[in-house]
Amino acid sequence: MIVVKIGGAAGISHDALCADAAALIARGLRLVLVHGGSDATTTLARQLAHEPQFITSPSGHTSRRTDPRTLEIFQMACRGIVNQSLVLALVRQGVRAVGISGVDASLWRGTRKAAIRAIVDGRTRLIRDDYSGTVDHVDPTLINTLLDAGFTPVISPPALSEAREPINVDADRAAARTAAALDAENLLLLSNIPGLLRAFPDESSLIQSVPIERLDEAESLAQGRMKNKVLAAREALLAGVRRVVIGDARADTPISRAFEGAGTVFA
């Protein structure tokens, strides 16, 4: 059982990824794919003249401002663009892929941030109509039902809040929770970078392995989106996942390569 999070940045070929996935599934591996929709959301929001906004917390963490309209756009991007594209690419490779979201059958339950503190013009402001949060609980029943019947789940945000609202969640961390709930041995986080870099963006400074006792140091090196990936690696390892690899989605056979240990291996 392998959980693979696929990033959405430019330069990533869904066709290469899905051909690799098809080969692994044909060899008998149980594969679960997870994706987000950040880049597609930004593109669609601009097309709809709802300019994307990002907010910075007092501690310096940046996240997408998800007002009610952005939540709608986020769902269209995740479900109607990214998920459809991945499922189609897999089906074309002969995989019996099934696209689901975290809302389906209450798969991803999470906590919505009731009020977000954000720095605006140097002052802390409280935002109350934001729909984002984190996944706290994953129900593995639907995923296992699909896998047992020979289907390959492709899981998309949003998650479902306690009040049963859709919420924007980070897909790396949701994938970590999913891997833990499935007792997966491996979590692969693939994006357009070879792994955690000691001197970002110098790709030759790749850190090849991070033992669990050096996670704090790895976190201090991570920048931008890599912060969430290292946090996801930590959460997965602490929840019992044996190995997490942050690897390169741009390789010819990206899933196989990361599975073989190319990238940054957390264990």
Added chain:
Amino acid sequence: MIVVKIGGAAGISHDALCADAAALIARGLRLVLVHGGSDATTTLARQLAHEPQFITSPSGHTSRRTDPRTLEIFQMACRGIVNQSLVLALVRQGVRAVGISGVDASLWRGTRKAAIRAIVDGRTRLIRDDYSGTVDHVDPTLINTLLDAGFTPVISPPALSEAREPINVDADRAAARTAAALDAENLLLLSNIPGLLRAFPDESSLIQSVPIERLDEAESLAQGRMKNKVLAAREALLAGVRRVVIGDARADTPISRAFEGAGTVFA
């Protein structure tokens, strides 16, 4: 086993529909929901400044012009708006709903119209970059897997063409094919009208029943979107579905009412 097609026009409450669905599922009925996305596609296309177009065939049949950009918009509307909304409303009622599309696991296989003849300015024109067609074959495996495990499938277009492209298909007719493939006894086609009207739009002229030998007459009375519903009823009956009801989605308990025979019953 009941297959319910839910229309998307104004005045239809997803909450009332889904509360009714939840009650029926709790009583042990196996329910499969199908929906389209025509109205949501029109709204989203306008928001994206890709003005909706409709084409008329030489025989007078009108359909949505589905150029490549419209196909993208159609998928965002079907999957990211309508399907998400229905699944969420069902989950809020305690139903373990799972939203899938016709592309998932090649559920709905169809034929893309390679070239569409359309009347433009009084002349017949051939359109070659259109992505629409009809569903020819439904694989019931995924639906039965979900139902057997206690999940309720909510099925959305697009379908998958022979060349494995997504195609815009009529959801009424796709629901008819689905009901037949599942050996469903009942197909309920619910929209914002009480049923087939002898004198459209006079709702008091409702035709309460159409025996199979009078289908031709019913077809000749149908106007606009009702044409596809009567055609769907015909296809379902010929494929072995015992009873088709065209009923009112605006009722308090619309699924139960139609199941009890309110509307136009084809048998």
